[in-house]
Amino acid sequence: MNLVEVLVASAMFVTASSCSLQLWSSGASWTRQAEAKQQQVAELEAALLASQAQLTALAGTPIATDCTAASSWLAAHVQAQPAPSGFTRQVSAEPGALVRLQLSAAGGEQRQRWLSPAAYGMCGAAAAAEPESSDATL
Amino acid sequence: MARFPRPKASPPPEAAGFLLPLSATASLLLLLSSVSLQAAALQARSKVQAGQRLRQAEDQLMSAAQHLLAGTATPAVGQTGLVGPVAYRLVAFDGPHWNGAPAGGLQRGQAVAILELQPSAEQPRAPRAAFGLELARAVTPSGFGAQQLLAFRELGLRGRASQGVAP
Numbered sequence: 123m124n125l126v127e128v129l130v131a132s133a134m135f136v137t138a139s140s141c142s143l144q145l146w147s148s149g150a151s152w153t154r155q156a157e158a159k160q161q162q163v164a165e166l167e168a169a170l171l172a173s174q175a176q177l178t179a180l181a182g183t184p185i186a187t188d189c190t191a192a193s194s195w196l197a198a199h200v201q202a203q204p205a206p207s208g209f210t211r212q213v214s215a216e217p218g219a220l221v222r223l224q225l226s227a228a229g230g231e232q233r234q235r236w237l238s239p240a241a242y243g244m245c246g247a248a249a250a251a252e253p254e255s256s257d258a259t260l
Numbered sequence: 261m262a263r264f265p266r267p268k269a270s271p272p273p274e275a276a277g278f279l280l281p282l283s284a285t286a287s288l289l290l291l292l293s294s295v296s297l298q299a300a301a302l303q304a305r306s307k308v309q310a311g312q313r314l315r316q317a318e319d320q321l322m323s324a325a326q327h328l329l330a331g332t333a334t335p336a337v338g339q340t341g342l343v344g345p346v347a348y349r350l351v352a353f354d355g356p357h358w359n360g361a362p363a364g365g366l367q368r369g370q371a372v373a374i375l376e377l378q379p380s381a382e383q384p385r386a387p388r389a390a391f392g393l394e395l396a397r398a399v400t401p402s403g404f405g406a407q408q409l410l411a412f413r414e415l416g417l418r419g420r421a422s423q424g425v426a427p
Contacts, residue, residue, distance in 0.1 A: 127277070127279050127280055131279040131280050131282070131283035132283070134280075134283050134287055135283045135286060135287055137287070138286070138288075139287070139290055141290075142290040142293070142294040143294075145291075145294035145297070145298050146293075146294040146297055148301075149294065149297040149298040149300070152298075152301035152302070152304070153300070153301045153304055155305075156305045157304075160311075163308070163311065163312060163315070170319075181410075181411050182411065189330065216344075218327065218330065218343070219330055220327060220343065222344070233315065233316070233319055234319060235319050235322050236323035236326055236327060236343050236344060237323075237326050238326040238327065238330035240409070241325070241330055242409075242412075243408065243411065
């Protein structure tokens, strides 16, 4: 056992442990980030489904004979409802009698769906039929 | 040691090199443990991303179904469409199966549609999903009226192998 050996061994150990500490901390922060993201994604999903449920709660209720008018009415109707907290919501009437529903979180995650009032029996010539019970929330 | 006895005054030559291997082993262990932790973190991250892609596919399929059914309640198999950035194709359409007894001049029926997204660079394996449709048509003495879509719901993503349309 001489001084050189002690020096080399301790230098090796110190380097390895600092390296490992760095790797360990970055791994831990990645795990934390992934967890936070997962939670945010789950909240976003819940918010999206809630917004969609607001839209489809009127399933079977005739709104207008013209589907384009129905979609713009529906977009305005959902826009008037309070937005889910923590997310920004964009509802717009799109060409083709569709309603575009977009939710984005602060972290950059976003979900968007195009919904059609015609698919829920809210418009069209035969929209005067009797209302459907709401098993169409999905 | 017993065979080659040495004087007690100087340390044995074998003992001289124990510090270096010890430190090397300890360093290796430390590095290995942290690298495995890192790998686990990476895996968690890619899992989150995969889940996000799957949700996006679900959104796109839902949008596609809405777009398809906005046009007509009985689409033709093979029909394609484009909604936003989403290109889709109707793979199968089963139904409508009408229920026997018309109630109040209205007959109810069900149908199942399977939609497939066009494969993209992001998703080379095109996801497909099934949707259940609730239909109704007026029953008059002269015959049946035009059928109308009452509601529809998602039946979930489908695998490539499942060619059948049963929910």
